[in-house]
Amino acid sequence: MPRTALSPRQLSLRNTEAIELWPASLLRPRGSADARTLARARWVLRRKRDGRFLAAELAEGLQPLVPRLAREPGLEAALDLLDSPSPRGARAMPAALPLDRIGERLHGLGLEADAYAARTGLALVAEPDWLAFAGHDRWRRPLWLHPTAMRAWHAMRQAAAGDGVVLEAISGYRSHDYQLGIFERKLARGLALEDILAVNAAPGFSEHHGGLALDIGTPGEPPAEDSFERTPAFAWLQAHAGAHGFTMSYPRDNPHGIVHEPWHWRHAGP
Ligand SMILES: [Zn+2]
Structure with missing residues (x-):
């Protein structure tokens, strides 16, 4: 998968029940370590409840930004979404997430x-x-x-x-x-x-x-x-x-x- 920057038209916030996928270019780093990681990342997984950065998608793979990432609720759904194609094209329309929780x-x-x-x-x-x-x-x-x-x-x-x-x-x-x-x-x-x-x-x-x-x-x-x-x-x-x-x-x-x-x-x- 090429890691070229996304154009503004392609920028989207991709959403699951517990975790959002943010284009790294739109996030403000919260420290110098964050800044170095975000500069190399395309997507960042972000916990919705408190905005915490959970992981960054880098060329060499997923870099955890929290301890025990594997136990993070909703991680599976977020990783599936990361592997699926981004919404594209003028006619692409979002679907509704479930309301069961x-x-x-x-x-x-x-x-x-x-x-x-x-x-x-x-x-x-x-x-x-x-x-x-x-x-x-x-x-x-x-x-x-x-x-x-x-x-x-x-x-x-x-x-x-x-x-x-x-x-x-x-x-x-x-x-x-x-x-x-x-x-x-x-x-x-x-x-x-x-x-x-x-x-x-x-x-x-x-x-x-x-x-x-x-x-x-x-x-x-x-x-x-x-x-x-x-x-x-x-x-x-x-x-x-x-x-x-x-x-x-x-x-x-x-x-x-x-x-x-x-x-x-x-x-x-x-
Ligand atoms: Zn209002």
Whole structure:
């Protein structure tokens, strides 16, 4: 297998239940040893729960970056994916990963998935088995989106720029594990589950899990604040986002009981 660098069009985040495969070129090294390894790697296996780098795929083979790599949960699925061809071509579409583990994990937080779904009218959202590289967000972090949403976002951003409006990505795809981490940290700080649920969708129920939702901002505005509603960027989105396939998911008094989120837009999908 040639170890040439991947072009931006080929960059994808490849996803399994427990481990993500990241293009090494998009990862920030966390030390000089990391930097030397990442410079020679094409893919890095990353634990979803805490972002830990598990192993790097080098020309001479897989280099473990943690002790006891062989015992890492989900390693088999990640290695199978590493050996399979990358998604390619303009028409390649992701498949949905199974949702069978999320109910048990919600139960661990003290939340019953069925009752939450009935109460909020929200549905479980499966993660895609890969996501397309959509550029960088406001903080220069890689932005991952479903390929359909990625193309629509680029077209919409360009159209806005043509009208003198700068749209910035605040946040795109987020995994179930990422959302679980938010809840675990807030619970550890002593927040009540009900208070967390007033501002964060339960893990598994966020539109961000599917890669079709995008939080949008504009320079000079704080991220994810109500004040975004009073910007020219928001006025532009209200007039034009629909033509690009995006709608605002949580307007005022939405039936899901989620706070008004003028920054959160969802693409209709393929
Ligand atoms: Zn959002």
